[in-house]
Amino acid sequence: MPSSSFGASLATPKLNVAIDTGNPFLNVTVDGFLKIGTVAAAKSLAEDAYYVVKGGNFSGRKIEHSLKKMCKEGAYWGTVAGMYVGMEYGMERIRGTHxxxxxxxxxxxxxxxxxxxxxxxxxxxxxxxxxxxxxxxxxxxxxxxx
Incomplete structure (x- = not known):
């Protein structure tokens, strides 16, 4: 009996942005801030888009509110992530082990x-x-x- 097979792979696209501050500690901190801050802002945008579609009303006031919320969420979670990766990196440097x-x-x-x-x-x-x-x-x- 004839048979066939299908082979494929799924790869996540990667985007690496490197910001060199000249200090490894600041590099990992800024990297954590940017990555997680972007994720938090995108999450906030997705939530607001859902509510706009669900409610059926779209206004300039809602866009302004959504942008403010995106910035607030991105800054908050980016700061938390930046602090965490900075602290972890600092511990690694102080302790001399990973x-x-x-x-x-x-x-x-x-x-x-x-x-x-x-x-x-x-x-x-x-x-x-x-x-x-x-x-x-x-x-x-x-x-x-x-």
Whole structure:
């Protein structure tokens, strides 16, 4: 009986933008800010586009609101990501090794700093530091598995 097969591969397009500040720490921080900030802005745009299509109304005021929201979300999440990758890189340089502990410490410091900057209580700062460290560590372990 005749048979046929189909072979294909799916590759994700990659766009690498390199910004050289002359300092490796700043390079990874800016890279994290730009990558995650762009993702957050795109997420915000997609959400607003959904609501415009669902509601059926499109106005200049909605566009202005959407752009402001995109900038706010992009800046917030870009800052968080930039801080995290900067902290992780700093831990790697200080400790002289590349392992999961750098992610844990970087995540904990980032969680604590973001929480403290938001004027939260001391208990919330500690809880956010624990959450940041746990999320970063779990992400690193998952990357090792995949």
């Amino acid at each position: 392992d999961w502990k750098n992610a844990m410490l970087g995540g904990a410091l980032t969680g604590a700093l973001i929480s403290a900057a938001s004027n939260k209580s001391k208990d919330n700062v500690v809880i956010d530091a624990i959450a940041g460290g746990a999320i970063a560590t779990a992400s690193t372990f998952l990357n090792y598995l995949i």
